[in-house]
Amino acid sequence: MKIVHLGGEKTVTGSCHLLQVNGLNILVDCGLAQGRDHLLPMDCWPVKPADVDFLFLTHAHIDHVGRVPELVQKGFRGEILTTHATKALLEPMLKDAAGFSHLTELESVGLLTVIDRLSWGFEYGQSFDLDRGVRFTLGRAGHILGSCWIQLDLSGEGRVVFSGDLGAEHTPLLCDPDVPEGCDVLVMEATYGDRVHGDRKDRKMRLGQVLQKALADGGKVLIPAFALGRTQELLYEMDRVFGKGDFRVPVFLDSPLGLEITKVYSSLSQYWDQEARGHLSRGDHPIDFDGLYAVRRHSDHMDLQRTDGPMVILAGSGMCTGGRIVNHIREGIEKPENDMLFVGYQVPGTPGRDILTYCGKPGGYVMLEGERLAIRAGVHLMAGYSAHADRNGLVAWVNAMVGRPRIKLVHGDGQARRALGEALELGIRRDG
């Protein structure tokens, strides 16, 4: 048995791992690299895409699935194995990503059809025989809807678990992560191996307070949000905040992808946690409420820019690098009655990061698509929205297993992997 990391070993994007066992080539994830992260060209892989037998997907984030079209284009015709929810989320996510690639519309439609034909959804916790003595089980990872860790039982070679991205406890809509019984080898993410998140329990209350204050002067609150995961978490919490009826303003979901993903989330209530299913059984849809409006057409998006508040607008991209949020910022950031609310990590070099860095500074401005804009709107950063487990969560997850596996840390920068390695007492070298 051999494991080769083709991407996402020392970085948090571009996840792709190859397991070679009993003559089988098994890939776990096939993601795009983002920012400055390096991507190994497929031509330099130790196996040709056509020789890959199975591809497991841990979840539908683009840094875990974004290269699936390229893999298929280069000859992969094996099976794609994942959860039912990830299979449902795959098409909208890849369709959106294809819009930014070199593929023509016809090519991407053709590829998406092939991908759909090759992929199979499975339930959590059930074991299935794959081939040549390999058996697999998918476990709940609690990161986004459909996310899973992958357990592979290899006859004569023990058990390997790939963690994928692991979620934190108390994520709205999602069940907490399950823990594998135990394994011999664990390939584990370390994104926040060097951090401890704040308490998430009072997050709803803080969101309510920020919104109430920001909306008191009748302006707009602009929230840049990732379409998959974060948008649905925010809708869930805003449903609770506005549902109590203390105050209420219209909320616009101005994101075609966010709307499509939200529709998939809504249709898969069997995978929600008990709290969300409880709301639904009492007749309160947990991510839909009076005063929530869908903005699909571009002309409606343009009208919304020119409409005065008070209102909340959720739009992508999450770091303001493109998408509809850019137009709203251009229109709104120079007006002091408006506010921006950040609920996600902003990578250095993105407009989102610049707004957070330069807001409140004399003459603070942001460059947006070549235009210099003064930051006069209020800017707020809300912590506690990470979709990843922190160091304590990761350590607790490993410690809950029976026995101690050999652990290979991936999906984290050097500092995060070292800190988590120390916490797990792995003895990682400084250059490891």
Ligand SMILES: [Zn+2]
């Ligand atoms: Zn992820």
